[in-house]
Amino acid sequence: MNRIKLLTITCLFSITSMAQVMVDESTKMLYSPDESVFLWFSIDGGRPYYSVSYKQQPVVKKSYLGLELAKDKHASKGLEETDLMGDFQLVDTKKSTFDETWQPVWGETREIRNNYNELAVTLKQRETNRIMILRFRVYDDGVGFRYEFPQQPDLNYFIIKEEHTQFAMAGDHTAWWIPGDYDTQEQETQESKLSEIRSRFHDAVNWSNSSVSVFSETGVQTSLQMKSADGLYINIHEAACVDYATMHLNLDDKTMTFESWLTPDATGLKGFMQTPCQTPWRTVMVSDDARDMLSSNLILNLNEPCKIEDTSWIHPTKYCGVWWEMIVGKSTWSYTDDFLSVDLDRTNYQTAKPNGRHGANTENVKRYIDFAAKNGLDQVLVEGWNIGWEDWFGHWKEYVFDFVTPYPDFDLWELNNYAKKKGVKLMMHHETSSSVTNYEQHLEKAFNFMNRWGYDAVKTGYVGDIIPRGDHHYSQSMNKHYMHVVEEAAKHRIMVNAHEATRPTGLCRTYPNLIGNESARGTEYEAFGGNRPDHTVILPFTRLQGGPMDYTPGILETQLNTWSDNKNQVNTTLVGQLALYVTMYSPLQMVADLPENYAKYADAFQFIRDVPCNWEQSIYLEAEPARYVTVARKAPYEGVDCWYVGGKCNEDGHTSVIKLDFLETDGYYNCTIYADAKNAHYKKNPKAYTIQKKRVKKGDILKIKQAPGGGFAMSLYEANPSLKAVIR
């Protein structure tokens, strides 16, 4: 073993020597538990740096670490504005090993192993005597590291002008990126060489989004998935972004070096810190197998354990809602067309003339409640239930909603009673219109209102420019707000599904009532012009790294003009929509289409009725970014072995070869396969599908063809389960 290590180190020396790196006493090295990932740390002229390799291939070349501080006009001493960039010496080193298995409240697997080797280097700035700790955790599938600042007289408070964490890439990788932006994440992902980002940047921006704030022509968002020419999959993101600004990456496309670029607040400053404190973890995931990118728990593992003591009220949730009909344009969130603008304190809704197209009316909501009850769905989301929607967007308006006053045609009492009788709950909707000041003023009352009426989940929204004006969606202050809402919600035993909030960084481990996020381009864009067919085989590599997405799948009637004036077509096959319930993991899954559309495809809909949204085990069978994702998931039923398999592909189609060796018993399984018909095509023939039922057994091999923009979905039920079979 020692000989192997020596060989490896020798190889690394050859790598590092290319970068003219000296090994001296400040140089520290660390392997991951299985030795596939190797971390190098050292100091160069007072500047700390690191590098990462994977199986002796460079992943991150020599990359400097440091923070640039802003002048703090409040500071009594000048010291606090001296940068934390250089003049460092190593004063202490600690290495340790950690191996623990923990159970998430909900997740892709019932147990998660957290196994890493840790290196903590304590650095001292010579002139200032200030201490900074760099903590590295090396996993078999990547590295996480962060800056830590112990409390100390000369580093008590400080202001971050910019974090300068480098990630020097070893080549001109292929990257799946979206433009760096302080206010939107709802972009179509670009696939290009790193060197091509600049030339493609302008066209990659979704300029029509409600709030756009790009900052650099080579600025991109994380999680950023890359692939090297040698077939290494590399992913850069962050974990546990708490009380800190969200990180972007800005590329120096001469050296292929990314550098962190934080989101500022209204002052242009990027972080207000009080020691003791730390940055979020900066993560670099790496593997030579794309499936490892999807099965990795590195980001969850770097988050703190659950802080909510009693989690009994947190539950995976399948829901439908009065939503898609508004997105498509058949009905409206607003109740009337009478008003030029709305003043919640003065506008009289009682005398207003209804526009006749208001979706959230009592009768229509009852229809959805009936649908939910009939099909085993837990909840019914109702958007547009509360006054203000006539004038909710586009004017940086502050007092947009009060979150407690229903429209005259929404009978709150009747509907909650009706739902209760049917064993269903209504799901609350709080669109804030990004008027955060207003939301915080109403939050306590709004949550009390939910408790009073029996709601236990809220979908929040942050469409538009932030109030306090000048602030951005992903700044430290806004990240604090999102956490504040999640924490206050937990006190009220409320689950949160935040839309347009900061992209997640694994915080759902710590606060599992954060049951969902949007934070990317969702299904709604299918009605606004379309998502590319490869969109949902990129998201698992990027957006989903930090936590589940409320992607709102299930649009079986992909041709919207069959039931509305919307000319758009969803860019998947019908079966592709079924597949998403398996390939896009989320404990919160919407059944997004209209009841009447599901009635048209009742046999296919059966899969949506059946599929759970919590899992015992997940095995990624096939994966390639922007090409295909195939995953088998074990349902959390005790006493029966039951699996769901989903496959989704891009516009090229894909043939999956699935060996059923994951099945746990030797008996037969009842297998139902929902597949694209032979001539299916996401554009030309999206609704051609077959449903095949057969008996299979462990070890069988299934070959399933996915159409262009298509997919497949499959259920496998142990034929002879014990009588004790129960849902866990």
Add this chain to the structure above:
Amino acid sequence: MNRIKLLTITCLFSITSMAQVMVDESTKMLYSPDESVFLWFSIDGGRPYYSVSYKQQPVVKKSYLGLELAKDKHASKGLEETDLMGDFQLVDTKKSTFDETWQPVWGETREIRNNYNELAVTLKQRETNRIMILRFRVYDDGVGFRYEFPQQPDLNYFIIKEEHTQFAMAGDHTAWWIPGDYDTQEQETQESKLSEIRSRFHDAVNWSNSSVSVFSETGVQTSLQMKSADGLYINIHEAACVDYATMHLNLDDKTMTFESWLTPDATGLKGFMQTPCQTPWRTVMVSDDARDMLSSNLILNLNEPCKIEDTSWIHPTKYCGVWWEMIVGKSTWSYTDDFLSVDLDRTNYQTAKPNGRHGANTENVKRYIDFAAKNGLDQVLVEGWNIGWEDWFGHWKEYVFDFVTPYPDFDLWELNNYAKKKGVKLMMHHETSSSVTNYEQHLEKAFNFMNRWGYDAVKTGYVGDIIPRGDHHYSQSMNKHYMHVVEEAAKHRIMVNAHEATRPTGLCRTYPNLIGNESARGTEYEAFGGNRPDHTVILPFTRLQGGPMDYTPGILETQLNTWSDNKNQVNTTLVGQLALYVTMYSPLQMVADLPENYAKYADAFQFIRDVPCNWEQSIYLEAEPARYVTVARKAPYEGVDCWYVGGKCNEDGHTSVIKLDFLETDGYYNCTIYADAKNAHYKKNPKAYTIQKKRVKKGDILKIKQAPGGGFAMSLYEANPSLKAVIR
């Protein structure tokens, strides 16, 4: 009468002709009820303008009106960013008269007459078809006018880049001004010619204040008091500043024209408007008698009537507090010296070592409660009762206080009980450290906490730079915050005394639970280096125009080094401090010195014990800005005629000649006069005073000498009141 009017108009023509003004069909003129004030309105090349004269002397020369709009990136139409500056034509004119007498919940007088003539001109912008109304109210002591924007398709939302309201002065007046500043009002007032503002500006700024944001070398704050060479007193301020930024004035010192300069928020923009809406009233008070400046109710009258239905819980309040001993430096707000910084969620106070100087300890607070009970004071303010003070200021820190957690040595239960037994209430203190985000998150809980413990008044504070960061103390958003606190407090039946908040504009008429404000340099500065002796004979002309000030008078031990290490000396005589209870009207009066200091001057203290802080009637007897103010006020006792007279002067001293013709009955009055001793002097001999008791009657003339920096105080009780005498 017609002939007189004609003459007057002729005179005005000569004035206006100097400014080359044409009388055309858009020209409108209006007199005040007694014809002393005259308003001229017209349009010049599409630009509206006005002028004001007083008894045929020019007060405001031709001054343009208009608003510059900012580009609204959210607007769907370009129209909304077209300025509201010109291209206007007159489309309608309405004149009316109003005369009403109303009763304030508390005030200087029991009844207030609101009598004005009104001119409302409706203007239409030719190109845009947008309507703007200018509403002028002409009082006998000045003019108020505002911009109104009816709801209309082409003016629905708009953003104000700047308001360009001009106030063209007719000469190089003497002005009492403080530097225009977005974040502090705690300046020493400057007396200079308008032309001297620029050269004196830099030295006039209180650069050491916790938050300074000056914007122009000729920028000043309102209320701005001026005096012309001809002896006209002119005051510019604003009334009813609601949902709008606070106005400053920027002087063009070539033309002696002021122009409005609003306070921006973090974006640099100054107003976010939704029609129907209006600006605050812009006010110009004028008289040839300085006393009219003080007795004017123009600003209160321009505010909306009381919006609080049941006001029975709002009461004038005399209070002492654990405060001056910290200001002077004898004790501390903080409990311990152990902490480098505080994290309210993690810092352990229970194990901290007390610093032994914490003012708000149970024993000391009891001492103040005893003092209050013994001397008929209503409440005891306790500052530094809640955790966080070790680290409350100077770092733009967000989570500074939670407003509900007492220090270990402050026994909340015991003290509230003890106070209750003694017939006294504790007064709450909420220092926000300007972390408004944090305060709003805790507000509901903090007010519930007050209700639970029986507090009915809160002193709030806004020291330091605002969070949300980048915002300013007097912006539209912050003004909305202050109103939000007052409104939420009213729901909890809580009175508010806001320190460092926006200077008041008469809103206490509408929300009489806004019982006090600081919003200027208070008594605390006497311990920080001193207020000039003329400070308190300027404030009634300036700061007090908008509402009462919690000036915290009553420092009888003016030489601070007699009981502390503080070397400062209060820059009034002892008797001068007594006078302030009469000359500086407030329904909230602090008895600010320490109990042991009052014990030293028990005979003089008797006046503070006796003097009420609500009045039936007020008669200003003598007044000259920065020189002297003398006022007689009738106590609100039924069945007895009882008056208090106070006089205060600057460093030159003053001899008041007071004719007692305001007394209402013909019998004798028991008169007690607290006067400076002959050799008294605010610096050299501040505590030399005499107390003289005598019998006087209506019509008597009293000659009372006030020492340099001194004053006098006097009570007059009808000798034979009816037996029914009760406090109203």
